[in-house]
Amino acid sequence: MSHMPDFNLPEISAAASPEFTDGASCAAWLAELPLVNVAPSQIRLLDQLQEMNRFNMPPAERLKVLEALREPVYFVQAEQIKKLVNKPLPLTQVERGIFGHVVDLWQELLTGYQRCLMSAAEGKLERQAALICQRGLDCVASSMFDHCRVYHAFPDAYWLALHQLYRHVEEAGESATAVGDSVKKTDVSCAEVYVRALLFMLADPNEQQQKQLMQIQGWLERWAQHVPVRRTPPEDKSLPPLLLDFSAAAGAYREADAGARSASRWLDIGDLARTLKKCVVLLRKGEPPASLGLGEDCAMPGVEQLLVLLFRLWCEGKNGRVQTRRSVSAKAKVCSTLASMHFHISGSKTFRQPGHATELTLRERDEIATFGHTSTRLEEAFIEAGGYATEDWLLKEESLSGLRIVRPATSTGGRYVHTQLIAVRPADAKNFLVGVVRWLRSDEDDGLHAGVRIVPGVPKAVAVRPTGINAQAEKFVPALYCPALPALATPASLILPPGWYRPKRVLEVYTDASELLLLSGVIERGSDFERVAIEPAR
Numbered sequence: 001m002s003h004m005p006d007f008n009l010p011e012i013s014a015a016a017s018p019e020f021t022d023g024a025s026c027a028a029w030l031a032e033l034p035l036v037n038v039a040p041s042q043i044r045l046l047d048q049l050q051e052m053n054r055f056n057m058p059p060a061e062r063l064k065v066l067e068a069l070r071e072p073v074y075f076v077q078a079e080q081i082k083k084l085v086n087k088p089l090p091l092t093q094v095e096r097g098i099f100g101h102v103v104d105l106w107q108e109l110l111t112g113y114q115r116c117l118m119s120a121a122e123g124k125l126e127r128q129a130a131l132i133c134q135r136g137l138d139c140v141a142s143s144m145f146d147h148c149r150v151y152h153a154f155p156d157a158y159w160l161a162l163h164q165l166y167r168h169v170e171e172a173g174e175s176a177t178a179v180g181d182s183v184k185k186t187d188v189s190c191a192e193v194y195v196r197a198l199l200f201m202l203a204d205p206n207e208q209q210q211k212q213l214m215q216i217q218g219w220l221e222r223w224a225q226h227v228p229v230r231r232t233p234p235e236d237k238s239l240p241p242l243l244l245d246f247s248a249a250a251g252a253y254r255e256a257d258a259g260a261r262s263a264s265r266w267l268d269i270g271d272l273a274r275t276l277k278k279c280v281v282l283l284r285k286g287e288p289p290a291s292l293g294l295g296e297d298c299a300m301p302g303v304e305q306l307l308v309l310l311f312r313l314w315c316e317g318k319n320g321r322v323q324t325r326r327s328v329s330a331k332a333k334v335c336s337t338l339a340s341m342h343f344h345i346s347g348s349k350t351f352r353q354p355g356h357a358t359e360l361t362l363r364e365r366d367e368i369a370t371f372g373h374t375s376t377r378l379e380e381a382f383i384e385a386g387g388y389a390t391e392d393w394l395l396k397e398e399s400l401s402g403l404r405i406v407r408p409a410t411s412t413g414g415r416y417v418h419t420q421l422i423a424v425r426p427a428d429a430k431n432f433l434v435g436v437v438r439w440l441r442s443d444e445d446d447g448l449h450a451g452v453r454i455v456p457g458v459p460k461a462v463a464v465r466p467t468g469i470n471a472q473a474e475k476f477v478p479a480l481y482c483p484a485l486p487a488l489a490t491p492a493s494l495i496l497p498p499g500w501y502r503p504k505r506v507l508e509v510y511t512d513a514s515e516l517l518l519l520s521g522v523i524e525r526g527s528d529f530e531r532v533a534i535e536p537a538r
Contacts, residue, residue, distance in 0.1 A: 005121055005168055007114040009053070016054035023064035035072055042076040042101055045069065049108035059119035063128065066112045067182075070135070073109055074183045077102055077146070084150045085210050088415035090442050091150065102146055110139035110161070117168065130177040133169035134190045137162065138181075141197035148205035149213060152442045156249035163246040163264075166194045166229075175229070189225070195267065196224040198244070198252045202313055207439040207451070209418055211297070212306055218295060226271040234268040240317045242267035254317045273315040280307050325399040331427040332405060333390040336414050338497060338529065341423040342478035343388040345432055346461035351478045354463050354510040395426050402453050403435065409446040416440055419526040421495065422452055434459045434480060434495065436526055455531070456490045457482045463510040464496065476510060482531075491533045493523055501530050506537045 020026040029048075035041050052065065080102050084095055091099060113136040119125050120132055140162045147154040169175045169190045178187035196217075203216050234241055242252040245261040252267055279292050289298035312318040335341055342351055391413035397404035403424060407413055416422070416437055423432040435452040442448055460483070463476035480495040494509070494517070505519045516537035523531045 005114065005117050005164065007111075007118065009111060009115055009118070011054065012056050013054045014056075016051050016056075018048050018051035018055050020048070020052075020065065021055070021057060022061040023068060026065045026068045030068060030072060033072065035075060038076050038079040039098075041072070042080055042105060045073055045076060046101060046105045046108060049073075049105070049112060053108060053111045053115065059116060059124045062112065062119075063116050063125060063132070066109070066116065066135070070109070071183055073105060074142075077105060077142070081146050081149055086417075087150070088417045089151060089440050090415065090446055090448055091152075096446075099146075099150055099152070103143060106139050106143035106146070110136055110143075113139065117165075121168075129169055129172040130174035130190060131179045133165050133172075133174070134179050134181070134188060134193060136165045137169075137190055137193040137197070138183075138188075140165070141193055141200075144197055145200065145213075145217060148200070149210065150442075151206055151440045153444055155444065159249045159251060162194065162197060163244070163248075166190060167246050167264075170229075184221070191229055192221075192224040195227045195229065196220040198242075198267065199224065199227065199314055201251045202242075203310060204313060204439070206441045207418075215295060215298065215303075215306065216310070222293065223272055223275060226275065228268045230266045230268050233266050234270060236268075236270045239269060239273055239315050242269060242314075256317075269315050273311065276307055276311045276315065280304055280311070283307070325397040325402065325404065328395055328398055330395045332393045332395040333425045333427075333432075334393045334405065334407075334413070335388070335390050335423050335432070336416065336420065338421060338480070338495070339478050340388045340390075341421070341432065341434060341459075341480065342461045344390070344423065344425075345434075345459055345480065348388075349461075351463070353476050354514075390425075393424070395424070398426075400454075401456075402438070402451060403433075405450050405452060407448040407450075413448075416448065416450060417527050421526055421529040422450070424452060431458055434482075436524070455482055455495070456485050456488050459495070460511065462494075464494065464500075464507045467506045467508050467516065476508075479509075481509070481511070491520075491523075492535075493531050493533050494519075496530045496532060498525070498528060498530055501532050 020029045033041055033044065049069070052062070057065070080098055084091065084099055087095060113132050116125060116128070116132045117136065120129050125132070140158055144154055144158055144162075166175065175191045175194075176189050178189045178192075181188045199220055200216060205213060205216075208216065229244070240254050240256070243255060243258065243261070243263040244252055244265040244267065246264040248261050250261070253261065279294065282292055283289065283300065283304045289300070289303045290296050294303055335344055339351065343349065391407060392411045393405045393407045393413075395403060395405055405424060418437055418440060420437045421434065422437055423434050425432040433454050435454040437450055438453045439451040440449070459480040462479050462481045464479040465471065465474045465476045477497065479497075482490075482493045482495065484490060484492040494507070500507075501519055501522055503519070506516050507519065509515055509517050517534040518537040519532045520535050521533045523533055525531075
């Protein structure tokens with residue numbers, strides 16, 4: 001290699017005392033490691049790697065030990081991250097602890113390979129540059145992927161580590177050299193791992209749900225080899241090329257977004273574009289997704305929609321946003337349950353069964369006799385205790401159809417998931433806007449970021465209940481009515497609790513009076529609601 005790697009490695013210390021000092025003793029130690037007890041095994045692996053990374057070990061033995069540890073490390077990491085996927089954000093303290101160990105273990109494994117790379121640069125590990133860099137790149141890419149699976153931002157330094165490792169193996173002329181990977185069960189080159197990480201981060205991972213994240217990762221393991229990293233711009237100018245700046249703490253970008261960055265390399269996405277187009281065309285002709293190598297768990301139309309999105313993001317540079325958002329800086333109130341939204345949209349009125357006079361309690365009769373009205377103390381106490389609590393967020397961006405909001409770590413509030421119903425009232429607005437959480441991300445300070453797609457129209461608080469012979473004893477429940485907007489081709493709809501939709505079901509809907517409405521179709525389903533089209537029941 002042309003110059004020495006520059007890694008921030010721990011100092012070698014005489015006090016370091018790992019339980020193994022060479023390949024043979026490591027194999028014996030691993031034979032006694034109870035991997036079935038995943039969490040304790042992860043901690044033991046972490047402790048030993050931390051010790052080993054400060055221990056003076058011959059480079060060849062260090063590499064042997066790292067190779068022996070690699071499979072059990074990947075196993076415990078996969079098992080631990082499973083405990084965190086599909087969890088609402090922000091993570092609990094216990095969940096953050098688990099995730100912290102996952103991140104630390106990836107870092108310690110990377111540090112081990114970085115130390116090996118230093119030895120290789122000194123000529124002590126001949127012909128091992130491709131293997132060492134591939135292992136290091138995969139540590140960084142795996143940690144990035146795990147951050148995305150729990151929708152947590154990773155440090156910018158990850159990008160610099162990724163670029164540095166790739167640059168070193170490229171200088172050694174080994175970037176395309178495939179090496180055996182016992183974890184992946186195939187031969188993988190450094191260029192493939194590098195491209196896979198770059199493209200994955202361009203796929204809007206914070207907007208994807210877990211199934212889509214796994215699908216994209218699986219597809220990239222096949223497609224990354226068809227995306228060369230070039231020293232000069234691709235000859236095909238029909239698609240906007242992806243550029244790389246090795247000195248920037250960022251991933252691939254397009255020329256229009258370059259800013260102060262200067263291109264070091266280009267990704268040639270021509271073959272990838274043709275692959276994606278071919279898959280979409282064949283799917284539309286009726287080919288099963290599995291026959292195209294897209295996976296046994298893929299189904300239409302979801303798989304086609306995801307492929308079209310990836311083509312726009314990877315090959316066209318389009319994010320699919322219709323309206324441009326403008327930056328703002330304002331406070332906002334947020335509530336996240338249908339009951340709470342009903343309360344605030346109705347004008348801070350507690351939900352009561354409509355159409356029936358309720359008998360006054362002895363306390364209420366006494367208050368009317370004394371004050372001329374009932375007291376609201378208990379209701380206000382319930383609200384203050386969190387019954388219909390609002391949260392303090394910051395509004396950062398807005399457009400006609402969406403918002404970007406942030407809840408600082410200093411603000412308290414609930415936990416959120418993708419496609420959850422949410423209501424936002426900017427500080428200068430009178431009404432709450434109802435929307436759906438489109439994407440989520442926790443930042444390094446445990447602040448929560450969310451993208452919200454607004455449901456068109458000004459919602460109205462209503463009460464609904466089923467009709468029919470078997471529903472005579474049913475009670476009303478809170479719901480929201482969204483008026484039709486002909487200019488946007490948006491039908492009138494109801495936002496209901498999940499599970500309420502039945503084809504042609506008739507609901508009694510109460511506002512100021514009662515009317516019967518027919519459920520004519522599902523517009524969308526979220527994690528905690530259904531939005532259904534309605535029409536008058538005949």
